[in-house]
Amino acid sequence: MELEQTIRQDYPFCTIIRKKQRIGNVGIWNTCMRYMLDVAKVPWALLLNNDIMMPPGSLGNVSVEAQRVVQNPEFCLGPTKLRNVRKMLWSALVVSRRTAQIAGFFDENIFPAYYEDNEFSIRIRKIHESGTPCRLFPVRVRNTFHHGPADSPDYISGTVIYYNGGGDQSKKVIQDRANAWNPHYVALKWDCPLYLWEKCKNMHPFGRSDLSPKxxxxxxxxxxxxxTGESGGQFGCRYNVSVLPREPASSQISRVS
Structure with a gap:
């Protein structure tokens, strides 16, 4: 609550969205994307992990660069990862309004984090494989953002809690379980060899041609x-494909079992 009070006091122009239950990193990013589409109605959004440190001037630079990129009609759907960012990968990314409209939102079956970025990358790649070729325009960042392990000299934001022994260890257990089983879900969805995300065979989720990539x-x-770890049984947590919409009688599908 102290952080929220500080934000309200020092940054009154910011909007704080509070959820009654834990929705994970994927749910948070989707909340931001929906806000971008439906409320702010802006052309792009910068999504950040909660353990990022941004030196003064970074956000202004990203704003200029992102605006330049998303206005280019040859721009790929993205999301655009930031160059000149140390150890960040998907910890900070620019997502355009067009990306959200065409590629959809992050898959909230992936909880609370880990491999949602791989799944989204696969999805975007499949969209571009079936459509018009595009070009990537990474956003250049002059003032480096910082992100890294809590025991690394690069890690200076100081917001890691449960991985440094100072917080709720039960959350770490959930993270570890997600790290173990979320990749199996991604592999099932796109028919990929586990962790070999460049070799996914499906053009549509679960091989169903009646479903769009998003x-x-x-x-x-x-x-x-x-x-909770409950109901996982001997084979761990498994996605139930029966929750998918019923297939149209006319559709020809190749289901992944």
């Missing part, structure tokens, strides 16, 4: 397993 259906049982 389609996903939430499985509460899978979420419950990730959160």
């Amino acid at each position: 389609d996903w259906a939430f499985d509460p049982g899978y979420r419950h397993c990730l959160e």
Whole structure:
């Protein structure tokens, strides 16, 4: 609450969105993307992990660069990862309004984090494979953002809690369970060899031609397993494909089992 009070006091122009339950990193990013589309109605959004340190001037630079990129008609759907950013990968990215409209939102079956970025990358690649070729325009950042392990000299934001022993260890257990089973979900969805995300065979989720690449259906049982470890059984947490919409009688599908 202290952080929220500080933000309200020092940055009154900011909007704080509070959720009654834990929705994970994926849910938070989707909340930001929906805000971008439906409320702010702006052309792009910068999504950041909660453990990023931004030196003065960084956000202004990103704003100029992102605006330049998203206005280019040859721009790929993205999301655009930031160059000149140390150890960040998907910890900070620019997502355009067009990306959200065409590629959809992050798949919230992936909870609370880990491999949502791989799944989104696969999805965007499939969209571009079936459509018009595009070009990538990475956003240049002059003032380096910082992100890294808590025991690394590069890690200076100081917001890691449960990985340094100072917080709720139960959250770390959930993260570890997600790290173990979320990649299996991604591999099932796109028919990929595990961790070989460049070799996914499906052009549509679960091999169903009646589904667009952005389609996903939430499985509460899978979420419950990730959160509690219950119902996982011998084979761990598994997604139930029966939660997907019923297939049209005319569709020709190749289901992944």
